[in-house]
Amino acid sequence: MARVARALLFLAIAAVPALAANYDITWSSGVDYTGWASDKNIQPGDTVTFQYGGLHNVEEVSKTDYGACASSNTLSTASDGNTVITLDKPGTRYFICGTTGHCDQGMKVAIPV
Structure with a gap:
């Protein structure tokens, strides 16, 4: 009976989905995206918009x-102006604005997952 109860408890815990977080980035010139990324604890499965x-x-x-x-x-x-990226595995992901000169002016972000 105790084994059945433990098995049911395990299944109940395993069935609770992990809650993924979303992080919004207002993508524009003049923002310190390095500072933005440094204080986040982004986990696999989280999204960035x-x-x-x-x-x-x-x-x-x-x-x-x-x-x-x-x-x-x-x-x-x-x-599209509202781009959602799922950060699905550990590692650093790198994003830039491809408009000429924008990345050089700081419009880039490295996101550690």
């Missing part, structure tokens, strides 16, 4: 392209 106007986009890039503000080999690009 980039909110931005028509002159901007969101490009996911490699660490090398992030450092160089290069958008020639993007992993993904979005320009």
